[in-house]
Amino acid sequence: MTKPGMSRRKFLIGSAVGGASILASGYLSFDAWASAKNNVQDIRVTPTLCDGCSNWCAINVFTKGGRIWKAEGIPIAGINQGRVCAKGHALLHEVYNKDRVKSPLKRVGPDRFEPISWEQAYKEIGEKVRTIKEKHGPESLFLVQYPEGNSALTNRFINALGSQNAFSHASTCFLPRNIGWWTTTGYAKPDQDIEHTKLGLFIGRNLGAGLQLRQLSDLSKAKDRGAKFVVVDPRFSEMAAFADQWIQIRPGSDLALTLAIANVIIAENLYQKEFVEKYTEGFDEWADKVKGYTPEWAQQRTDVPTKVIRKLAHDLAEAAPRVFAHRGYHGAMGTQYKNSFQLVRTIGCINGLLGNFNQKGGMFFAPKVKLGKLDPQKYPSPTVPEDPMADGSGDPEKYPLTPVGQGLTHAIPELAIQGKLKAGFVYHNNPLRTCPNPARVIEGYGKLDLLVSFDYVLSETASLAHYILPESYYLERDDVVHTNQSYQSKQISIRQAVIEPLYDTKPMVVILIELAQHLGIGEYFNWTLEDYNQASLAPLGVTLERLKKEGVVDLGGKWKPGEPEFKTPSGKLEFVSSTLKDYNMHPIPEWEETLTSPDPNDPHSFRLIHGKQAHLTHTRSINQEYLKEISVLNDMTRVWIHPVRAKALNIKDGESMIISNAVGKGRATAMVTEGIHKDCVFLPSGYGVFSRNLRTAFGFGISYNDFLPTYFDPMLGHCMSNEIIVRIEKAMT
Numbered sequence: 001m002t003k004p005g006m007s008r009r010k011f012l013i014g015s016a017v018g019g020a021s022i023l024a025s026g027y028l029s030f031d032a033w034a035s036a037k038n039n040v041q042d043i044r045v046t047p048t049l050c051d052g053c054s055n056w057c058a059i060n061v062f063t064k065g066g067r068i069w070k071a072e073g074i075p076i077a078g079i080n081q082g083r084v085c086a087k088g089h090a091l092l093h094e095v096y097n098k099d100r101v102k103s104p105l106k107r108v109g110p111d112r113f114e115p116i117s118w119e120q121a122y123k124e125i126g127e128k129v130r131t132i133k134e135k136h137g138p139e140s141l142f143l144v145q146y147p148e149g150n151s152a153l154t155n156r157f158i159n160a161l162g163s164q165n166a167f168s169h170a171s172t173c174f175l176p177r178n179i180g181w182w183t184t185t186g187y188a189k190p191d192q193d194i195e196h197t198k199l200g201l202f203i204g205r206n207l208g209a210g211l212q213l214r215q216l217s218d219l220s221k222a223k224d225r226g227a228k229f230v231v232v233d234p235r236f237s238e239m240a241a242f243a244d245q246w247i248q249i250r251p252g253s254d255l256a257l258t259l260a261i262a263n264v265i266i267a268e269n270l271y272q273k274e275f276v277e278k279y280t281e282g283f284d285e286w287a288d289k290v291k292g293y294t295p296e297w298a299q300q301r302t303d304v305p306t307k308v309i310r311k312l313a314h315d316l317a318e319a320a321p322r323v324f325a326h327r328g329y330h331g332a333m334g335t336q337y338k339n340s341f342q343l344v345r346t347i348g349c350i351n352g353l354l355g356n357f358n359q360k361g362g363m364f365f366a367p368k369v370k371l372g373k374l375d376p377q378k379y380p381s382p383t384v385p386e387d388p389m390a391d392g393s394g395d396p397e398k399y400p401l402t403p404v405g406q407g408l409t410h411a412i413p414e415l416a417i418q419g420k421l422k423a424g425f426v427y428h429n430n431p432l433r434t435c436p437n438p439a440r441v442i443e444g445y446g447k448l449d450l451l452v453s454f455d456y457v458l459s460e461t462a463s464l465a466h467y468i469l470p471e472s473y474y475l476e477r478d479d480v481v482h483t484n485q486s487y488q489s490k491q492i493s494i495r496q497a498v499i500e501p502l503y504d505t506k507p508m509v510v511i512l513i514e515l516a517q518h519l520g521i522g523e524y525f526n527w528t529l530e531d532y533n534q535a536s537l538a539p540l541g542v543t544l545e546r547l548k549k550e551g552v553v554d555l556g557g558k559w560k561p562g563e564p565e566f567k568t569p570s571g572k573l574e575f576v577s578s579t580l581k582d583y584n585m586h587p588i589p590e591w592e593e594t595l596t597s598p599d600p601n602d603p604h605s606f607r608l609i610h611g612k613q614a615h616l617t618h619t620r621s622i623n624q625e626y627l628k629e630i631s632v633l634n635d636m637t638r639v640w641i642h643p644v645r646a647k648a649l650n651i652k653d654g655e656s657m658i659i660s661n662a663v664g665k666g667r668a669t670a671m672v673t674e675g676i677h678k679d680c681v682f683l684p685s686g687y688g689v690f691s692r693n694l695r696t697a698f699g700f701g702i703s704y705n706d707f708l709p710t711y712f713d714p715m716l717g718h719c720m721s722n723e724i725i726v727r728i729e730k731a732m733t
């Protein structure tokens, strides 16, 4: 824990939405700062990619005397346009974190580790994997990761071992969002032309905290130009504060709201007829279904007045086609409610009614860069196993729409308890803290015969692993060529080492290549990272040297408005989904109840919802001292509760509350505010670290996963993370 004397550092957080910079005053004495500032010798600048979250913003990192100094955004990078957020700045310092793993480790007792050599670690892991494979088959092996640039290689690794079990965070993040869009338009992630829109509707998407820097910059440009934004959220989020209109909604009821919007647009003939005729499928059938979903019907479920619903439908239709309902991410349209999938489908269909696909200021499908591949003659690829995953993802009888390669990460503990999974590799992911029901996750992972982590610190998951093969921190390593840089033109970028590794750690690509030799799959890793990157760049006419020098290369190919091209089986936007029909699933977006509801007769009963804060990423950033300090100084772990509900429980602002249900119990400070719907309490989601090896974060705040049962939604299997009912009471001491 931070010492009391140290916790008085003051920070200035720049920029209202998202935070553009942090200045640490008092961290260095003024004299020390001035002399450091004047020491302009030996300053080097290396372009690379931030690893603070999934955005991978392009940054120039400065070193002074060989030490990391600061970062600036690279202006041409489409993803961040020269910006860096608070995390991006603060996480530079993580390279010097006292909690880092400094060499390969072997667990020799509960939470007791011994340093070992890479060679010994590889050898022992190799032997164990061979034994497990022989006894239980390759399908008992798995990999779980936050799939970033290296995922092509980690997938190759697990496939080469003969297993199809590559899991990602999808089932705790975005799964229904992607599948909902895919079944409607044929694209998992359409984009929106925020910059040129007249009106943007954000349902459960809070760009001011779930950051995406380019979209934030587009929002301000559009607003300056007179565009309007409407936010639907049970909570007065940062985005709600920025918007022209905030619609407070009962959590879990957005599907009713959107169906009613569709009802008004159709009933009043406000839709784009030409577009609907030419580019959509199943309109009449859906229109018939939608008839029953009147604003009066929706008001009862959403608490949104009929007048507001009607006006929103009219506003959207009037702005069409320079209008969009945002594609969403984690909140509401992600893995939060039983009806999230149908919500995404409905939002896709509303965009269809507005005829905005591939229109200026509407939705569009971003141009994609196609990277080259290793020569298959010289560098053979492993056969990808065709079986579904151990959790039933890709199985026509179970979760046919859940992609193999993503799967259900929160099913791993159950599968381990059942003995179906025996050995796992965990990369850039911390399932013990980011999956539901910690006791269950710990039990499941604890049953594995082998758990290997590649973490750079002893996260909760790494602390349970048998071996830790520490990846070098992002400032110390080279990675594969990256493409996800812009959504309006084709760009490539690259992460490269800014300094030499401080400790005995290695880049993931090197670890995979070396480990593969000990696992009998060396033939699939008979190349170097340089070979791999050269092959990726070959068709693009850009040399690796140039990319490394410039950091980001723009390949042109900017998106232009025009005819939309849908990739569904019918080639049209599908109001009635043929894919869902094939699998005997509801093919038409229609109302579906949430799984749970608070008891309206019990003053203690609440739904627990959660969300991001701009200065934190998931659970992994609160161990960074500057970022924790922002939380401490602004008292940001507080749980939001409505004044009427708080009064009934005699809870005052700043007092302690006990939150409990059958899964867990915790204590939090109340933030009494009208900015939260009466039915729910809101818990910020970056806290509750329980690994004692993360000394700054340990024991600070609580996590929604402490209260979340292990659910699998019937269609996709996602974790339904806002289907939590808790009991709130005032803490007596």
Ligand SMILES: Nc1nc2c(c(=O)[nH]1)N[C@H]1C(S)=C(S)[C@@H](COP(=O)(O)OP(=O)(O)OC[C@H]3O[C@@H](n4cnc5c(=O)[nH]c(N)nc54)[C@H](O)[C@@H]3O)O[C@H]1N2
Binding pocket: 051, 145, 146, 169, 172, 173, 330, 427, 428, 429, 430, 431, 433, 434, 435, 454, 455, 456, 457, 459, 460, 471, 472, 473, 474, 617, 618, 619, 620, 621, 685, 686, 687, 703, 704, 705
């Ligand atoms: N409690 C809680 N749970 C959540 C969320 C939340 O906000 N709070 N969010 C949900 C969502 S939206 C998502 S996307 C998922 C995210 O799920 P995770 O990916 O599990 O989340 P993180 O907390 O980012 O954990 C990342 C892990 O990678 C490690 N790591 C960081 N940098 C490096 C590196 O350079 N190399 C390697 N090898 N490891 C590194 C960190 O130490 C940490 O253990 O969690 C979901 N669950």
Ligand SMILES: Nc1nc2c(c(=O)[nH]1)N[C@H]1C(S)=C(S)[C@@H](COP(=O)(O)OP(=O)(O)OC[C@H]3O[C@@H](n4cnc5c(=O)[nH]c(N)nc54)[C@H](O)[C@@H]3O)O[C@H]1N2
Binding pocket: 053, 054, 173, 174, 203, 204, 205, 206, 207, 209, 210, 211, 212, 232, 233, 234, 235, 237, 249, 250, 251, 252, 253, 254, 328, 329, 330, 331, 332, 334, 336, 609, 610, 611, 612, 613, 614, 615, 616, 617, 618, 722
């Ligand atoms: N700073 C920061 N930025 C990040 C991340 C991060 O961890 N930190 N993670 C990245 C990742 S992996 C993700 S998934 C995204 C997440 O980005 P978002 O999806 O925007 O983030 P959330 O905060 O999870 O959810 C958004 C909003 O949904 C609201 N919400 C909850 N329930 C409901 C409901 O029933 N209806 C409606 N309408 N709204 C509801 C919450 O109050 C919250 O304000 O952010 C990305 N960017």
Ligand code: SF4
Binding pocket: 050, 051, 052, 053, 054, 055, 056, 057, 080, 083, 084, 085, 086, 087, 088, 089, 211, 212, 213
């Ligand atoms: S949004 Fe912030 S933390 Fe995420 S990649 Fe960009 S600068 Fe880094």
Ligand SMILES: [Mo]
Binding pocket: 172, 173, 174, 330
């Ligand atoms: Mo996420």
